Amino acid sequence: MIKYILSVMILLSPVTGDAYDITCGKKLKASAKILSVDRILDGDTSDVTILMTPEQFGVKQMFRYRLLGNDTPEKVGKSKPEGLKATAAATKWLTINKDYLVAEFYGTGKFGRALTIIRSSKTKETLNEFLIKEGHHTRGTEAYCGGKR
Numbered sequence: 001m002i003k004y005i006l007s008v009m010i011l012l013s014p015v016t017g018d019a020y021d022i023t024c025g026k027k028l029k030a031s032a033k034i035l036s037v038d039r040i041l042d043g044d045t046s047d048v049t050i051l052m053t054p055e056q057f058g059v060k061q062m063f064r065y066r067l068l069g070n071d072t073p074e075k076v077g078k079s080k081p082e083g084l085k086a087t088a089a090a091t092k093w094l095t096i097n098k099d100y101l102v103a104e105f106y107g108t109g110k111f112g113r114a115l116t117i118i119r120s121s122k123t124k125e126t127l128n129e130f131l132i133k134e135g136h137h138t139r140g141t142e143a144y145c146g147g148k149r
């Protein structure tokens with residue numbers, strides 16, 4: 001079982017963005033297939049159901065992720081129009097890639113959400129980098145690394 005988990009972790013090695021390291025120097029802790037996207041809260045936070053590894057046990061788990069390396073505009077206040085665009089872009093990307101989504105876990109952030117890179121196993125593109133490339137990022141060249149409470 002350990003060999004299986006390690007091989008999955010090696011195959012799903014993190015990808016870095018052009019401007020900075022979206023992994024924030026954090027180590028990949030685990031990865032899992034996303035079975036469904038249950039609720040999209042905003043561009044960088046969603047609730048998903050995953051299939052825990054090793055997959056032969058069939059254990060499903062719901063959790064809330066926070067994209068690592070990316071901070072999209074909020075859907076309230078002055079940034080509402082940009083926040084709605086970021087949410088729409090994330091929704092479109094997640095819908096197009098729904099059958100190929102893999103979550104890569106790098107720990108937890110200041111609000112207890114899983115800091116995650118969401119990757120399409122078909123195209124190898126990440127939602128994190130897609131949103132940055134499309135201009136849905138509020139921190140310029142600074143990565144969101146989870147922060148402190």
